[in-house]
Amino acid sequence: MRRTARLLTGTALAVAAVGLAAPAPAHAGEAAATGGLEVYPASVVPGERATVHTVACGADGPAAGDASAVGAGAFPLAPVAGETGTTGRFEVPPSAQPGTYEIVATCGDGGLRVTGDLVVTLTSAREQVYPRGSVKTGVGGALGPDPVQTAAGVAALAVAAAGGTWLLHRRARGDGI
Template identity: 70%
Template structure:
């Protein structure tokens, strides 16, 4: 029993190391995934993206899927650049920062091309700056009325003048 377990473990290790148990790439086929070039690679929401691949060979047509970032499906058509498919989509304004996988599936042959898109928040997009007053609980007892504010300033001025007068008398030795 012990020998059988060791034999099975060694066989499994050898098969895994040789890559014999690779998972299928897509839809049960073992097609190798190609590269999908996404330009620009790092974007802010609202940016138009161009995706290109040469994984589809001569036919050049492919169906793109950018639903991971919320853009939905798009079409890659054969371009004048031999064997390349090109398509465009727009990153929605509601996209959140992160890295997203964009996929293109060739019309013929079932090959897939994969590319990454990085969404960030730029200074003009989604930046939130504070506005208004800060509610700290200090001050503001009189409110925004200018008459009340002037009365408060006058009361402080009288208190400061009275304190200065009392300190001056004490310094002269007149007492309080």
């Protein structure tokens, strides 16, 4: 029994190691994950500019970008001094709807196609949103939004304090409750 367990464990580990070492299947005409299309910022609001960068096309070859999925159309990619790869920019149209869009770059030399995702949201991640208003906890507050309710609460506390004092005074005198 112990030998069978060791044999099965060893076989499972060997299969897992082969699975991890095997290269992932590549689709024809697409770059590997290390040479994909990087989109900055990854999340934008309509009307903002986005930048794409890829090293898959090399620093010398021309490349064309396509952001028609989000409604921005075609844009060029060009080498940038001091960087490897090519970079391009496009503006997300103000009419873009929230969602995730595929941005494509095609290398001119071999027709290599690389893709990246752009997320369009209605609010920017850079904007701070601060809460407004009161919190409805059921406990109340010292200065609620309604002065009439505040006055009624103060009056109820005053009556309770006066009644408690009167009852304690009667008890101390021996009159009973």
